[in-house]
Amino acid sequence: MTDQALWTPTKLGSIHLPHRLAMAPMTRSRAAGDGTITDLTAQYYGQRSTFSLLITEGTQPSGDGQGYLATPGIYESAHVEAWRSAADAAHAGGAAFVIQLMHVGRVAHPSNTPHGRRPVAPSTVAADAMMFTADGPQPMADPVPLDDAGLEQTLEDFRRAAALAIEAGADGVEIHGANGYLLHQFLSANANLRDDRYGGSIVGRARFPLEVAAAVADEIGADRTGFRISPANRLNDIKEVDTHALYDHLARGLAEIDLAYLHLVHIGDEPLLRRLRAIWPDRLVVNRAGADLDARIADLDNGLADVVAVGALALANPDLPARIQASAPLNSPDPATFYGGDHRGYTDYPALAV
Ligand SMILES: Cc1cc2nc3c(=O)[nH]c(=O)nc-3n(C[C@H](O)[C@H](O)[C@H](O)COP(=O)(O)O)c2cc1C
Numbered sequence: 001m002t003d004q005a006l007w008t009p010t011k012l013g014s015i016h017l018p019h020r021l022a023m024a025p026m027t028r029s030r031a032a033g034d035g036t037i038t039d040l041t042a043q044y045y046g047q048r049s050t051f052s053l054l055i056t057e058g059t060q061p062s063g064d065g066q067g068y069l070a071t072p073g074i075y076e077s078a079h080v081e082a083w084r085s086a087a088d089a090a091h092a093g094g095a096a097f098v099i100q101l102m103h104v105g106r107v108a109h110p111s112n113t114p115h116g117r118r119p120v121a122p123s124t125v126a127a128d129a130m131m132f133t134a135d136g137p138q139p140m141a142d143p144v145p146l147d148d149a150g151l152e153q154t155l156e157d158f159r160r161a162a163a164l165a166i167e168a169g170a171d172g173v174e175i176h177g178a179n180g181y182l183l184h185q186f187l188s189a190n191a192n193l194r195d196d197r198y199g200g201s202i203v204g205r206a207r208f209p210l211e212v213a214a215a216v217a218d219e220i221g222a223d224r225t226g227f228r229i230s231p232a233n234r235l236n237d238i239k240e241v242d243t244h245a246l247y248d249h250l251a252r253g254l255a256e257i258d259l260a261y262l263h264l265v266h267i268g269d270e271p272l273l274r275r276l277r278a279i280w281p282d283r284l285v286v287n288r289a290g291a292d293l294d295a296r297i298a299d300l301d302n303g304l305a306d307v308v309a310v311g312a313l314a315l316a317n318p319d320l321p322a323r324i325q326a327s328a329p330l331n332s333p334d335p336a337t338f339y340g341g342d343h344r345g346y347t348d349y350p351a352l353a354v
Helices: 039-047 077-092 148-167 182-187 202-220 243-257 270-279 293-301 312-316 320-325
Strands: 010-012 015-017 021-023 053-059 096-101 130-133 136-139 172-176 225-229 261-266 284-288 307-310
Touching (some): 015 096, 021 320, 039 077, 053 307, 077 148, 096 148, 148 202, 243 270, 261 270, 284 293, 293 307
Parallel strands (some): 021 307, 053 096, 096 172, 172 225, 225 261, 261 284
Antiparallel strands (some): 010 015, 130 136
16 A cells, blocks of 8 residues: 555645645543633644644534533634634644534533533434433433524524634634534434424435535635534434435535535445545545554545544544654554543653654
């Protein structure tokens, strides 16, 4: 295998990448109580700035968008100021910086939110899963279905958060449509039981995610807007029945908006990857979940991906690009320090000695 393709520059819309190895979004639950990131977080992204693109941890566009403890926000001026230091740290090392906008929908517990309210979702269907809270694990809360005013407000929240991300110095935003959160809940017939224009058929279920993409693109430019999907991923109690047809429709709709990129969490359905590739012949970011690096890099050589995103290994190897170039051994990620805590397992993974 050659990694030549890996080290060539590219563009995702107006986002310039010096090479093809990106860091996937990863929640680390180390924000301050008001959703502001700390200096440690800026340092964490700065350490990883030799990746071509840093996609941040999921970041809520509103109080309603939060479901987990200590995740960051991008809806208040203090959030913007703090994110600017992370964007600057990323840029100083040459990385592009994209903030992932994550609205959790029903994957939430009121005690983890700033306002203590029940979560919002497409329908009154609680996720059959547990949520970690300050009082230990608790069942996910029963959500309140979004009415017309709620949908309008949510669109507005995404718009405003995207504008604030740009104000903070980000090169773009990634809309989180994956992993069982709000937009994935709309897509999936087991979480979306609506009988209005936002439910029912594939067209109905994809309507709100496409409206969010269109609103964000309108606000900051389609060339700075990415969208993440995770077809067939059952995380957070999602059960899809019509995956191929659903994602064909969604991917076509997103291509029509001409977004900067589509980001696929690929869990192994190779025919699906090829179908999506046909719809997105360029600007496709692939996160081949759990795969070894060779298999991910091969996607570039085989024309299946334009950029490869790496999650856990990026968390554990701040200088992964240099390690690949030197064929050096890799640090192993420590799941015990993934979420919450201090610098341990966050900013203290060693870089290669030089
Ligand atoms: C600690 C941790 C936090 C994560 N948080 C997010 C997140 O905020 N948003 C998201 O889209 N995916 C998130 N993911 C999923 C990763 O982006 C990625 O899809 C997954 O880890 C599989 O890819 P990998 O084998 O490259 O790690 C997270 C994964 C990990 C390990």
